Amino acid sequence: MLDLEKWPTSFREVKHLPPNGYALSDRILDAEVQIDRAEGRINARLVGVRTIKGRRRLLSTPSCEHAWVQDGDTLRPLPTDAPEIFKSMLDGSDPENLEFKTAIDLLLDETGILPVSATERFQASGTEAAAPLPDSVEISGLQATLYPYQAKGVEWMRRTLDNTSGLILADEMGLGKTLQIIALLLMDKPPENAPALVVCPTSLIANWVREIDQFGPSLSVHVHRGPTRTGVFRGLQQSNVVITTYDTVVNDIALFSAIEWSWVICDEAQAIKNPDSNRRKAIVSIPRRKTIPMTGTPVENTLLDLWSLIDFAIPGLLGTRQEFETEHPDSLDAAAELGRITDPVILKRRVSDVADDLPERIDIDLPLDLDEGLVDHYRAVRDETLERYPVAGALVATLQLQLVCAHPWLRQTRMDDIDAEFAEVDRSSGLSLMTPKMERTIELLHEAFANGRKVIIFALFNRLGDLIHEAAKGLPEAYWGAINGSTDQSDRQTIIDEFSAHDGPGCLILNPKAAGAGLNITAATIVIHYTPVWNPALEAQASARAHRRGQTLPVTVYRLFYEETVERVMLDRSAWKHELGNEIMPMATRDREDIDRALAIQPGKS
Incomplete structure (x- = not known):
């Protein structure tokens, strides 16, 4: 031939x-x-x-x-x-x-x-292009086995970054975006003189640190936040990965702009969708080689959301903002035309897309750090309680500290309410409604609602439902309901039926003691345990409301807890009991060792 x-x-x-x-x-x-x-x-x-x-x-x-x-x-x-x-x-x-x-x-x-x-x-969209890629990938230093869709995602990102300066990772919540990024960093390990910069909400810092330590321990990590952070850019060139918050980037933009970063990765990147915000203006000015915004909701309100993220990932791809708004009005035709350009650099899989790859239930622990104001409040509550109740102080203090971790506005007002289930809201402390735990919960709800998902939140203290609903103002419209000790028995099934029948996203806030057993709520595919419990049986029964026969999709179960607090002790104790198969102990049962450790553990300031 x-x-x-x-x-x-x-x-x-x-x-x-x-x-x-x-x-x-x-x-x-x-x-x-x-x-x-x-x-x-x-x-x-x-x-x-x-x-x-x-x-x-x-x-x-x-x-x-x-x-x-x-x-x-x-x-x-x-x-x-x-x-x-x-x-x-x-x-x-x-x-x-x-x-x-x-x-x-x-x-x-x-x-x-x-x-x-x-x-x-x-x-082809990123999702289509990733589908035929290999089900596995060898990554030196990765201490995890990737699901097939995750291996495909990592390989797609690696290939895509070979001819782009960036991409958008938009997988749905629960699919392991953080793990995929860690795997990608291990494939192209950032040097210390040009580290990777991870920017995220404060509520996610502890989770990033924990997951890198667990899955990519060969990556050294430095957290740049709080009063002890470095004041010179050389202080940022001592690890492979630097983790910081959006607000810290704004405050320290001179430091961050003094380095060319090998990667800039923005988690919960909807925080920079507004092109007029100080956050976005600061972050897009940072010199970088590769850029990945991570968000499960790349477009929410207008097509300008997408321009903001794409222009950050691949500067200039969609022209200037003025050119974009002129050429791409908010219409279905404009969105379709825009998709021809942007879809190849966006990886967005839903749980339903990869359900065959997943176990029936995905358990995700989300560690959090108390902010500085809550650290002071936590320590003060512990000391004051022990002083006020010299005999029963230790037992009382553990419950008071659980209330602080749930929300600093909660106050136990009834002497007969031994578990503080009916604690009331007191707003006089001067502390904010938006605690790190509340912030993370709202972020989870935000993405779930934007994707049409239904959520169950388990909270031990009834008024937490009111506070969560208050904090959620501004989220996409959704069904809201609650079942707790004050809910009439005859009304409970009606609430569940309304929640299940609602055409769109929804949130049910349940007290695990009142609604942790006997209810079938398979319309929900996301479960959030807002407050830990001492007894693993109660938590397991609660999670089983959604993860049971009749459920056709994997259920993602999140456990939110503060590190270095009573909540960490509760999770450790619960895990120990579960391993023993000792799940018949009443919820309030704590031995002296639990109590001593709960009072000895002390959150620190960053």
Whole structure:
């Protein structure tokens, strides 16, 4: 078979020495540029267009230098200047390895002499492109086994970043976005002089530290937050990963801008959707090589949300804000047109998409740190309680500390309410409604509601439901209901039926003592344990309200707790009892060792 690439590039020369077995046509075809993707690389090809009975056929040239194409056993000419025009359009870029932005610029440029089109393979969404990738990937230093969809996601991100400066990781909550990022960092380990910067809400710092320590212990981590943070940029160049908060970035932007970071990763990136916010203005100014905003809700209100995230991930891809708002009004047609550009750099899988990969139940612990005001409040409550109740102080103090961890506004007002189930709300402390635990809960609800999911929240103290609902103002519209010790027995099933029948997202806030057994709530696929319990049986019964026969999707169960507090002791004790199979102890049972440790453990300030 002839190697046509070695044949003369000019059709005129080919006519003087035609290849054996090929016929020659004098009809000049229109030339076009086609963008494609193969083996993770983006390429541009010069093609000829032949239309037969209204059907277009694109015929590739042997190389970008050739001004003719092969059509079966016939060679057909292109305009003689097509290769030069093609070369000028690429402006020095390698046609076999184009940057994603260059490819998009070619597609959107209406002033080019040659038309430009793209294959379906190039325009495939991140989700479609990841699906056929391998089910497993070898990653040195990763202390975890990735689910197949996670391995595909990591490999897709690695390949995509080879020809883009960024992408959006938009997997739904519960699918392990953090683990996938840790795996990606291990594949391209950041050096200490150019570390990876992870920016996240305060409520997620403890979780990032814990997961890196658990899954990627070879990555050194530095948390930059609070009064002890460094004041010189060299202090940020001592670890592979630096973790900080959005507000700290704004305050210390001079420090962060003094380094070129190998990665900038923004968790809960909806925090920078507003292009006018100080947060976004600060973060987009940070020098960086690779960028990944992480959010399960890339578009919520307007298409400008997507512009803000894409322009952060791949600056300039969608033009200036003014150009974007002019060319992309908020309409379905504009959104569809925009998707042709942005879908290839967005990875968004739902739990239902990968349900076959997942266990029936996904358990996720979410450790939190008390903020500085709560640390002081926590210590003060412990000391005052022990002083006020010298005999029963230790037992009373553990309950008071549980209330502080649930919310600092809760006060035990009834002497007969031994478990503080009916604690009242007292707003006089000056502390904020939005504690780290409340903030994280609202973030989980925000993403769940935006994706149409139903959520159950278990909380030991009844008034927590009111506080959570108050904090959730501004979230997408959803059904809200509650069942606790004050709910009439005859009303409970009605509430569950309304919740299940509601067409859209919803939240049921349940007291595990009142609604932890006997109820079937399989409409919910997300369970949040807002307050830990001493007895694992009570927690297991509560989780089983959603994770039971009749449930067709995996259920994600979150446990929120504060590190270095009574809640950490409760979780440790609960795990110990569970391992023993000792699940028949009453909820309030705590031995002296539990109480002593609960009072000895002390949260620190960062």
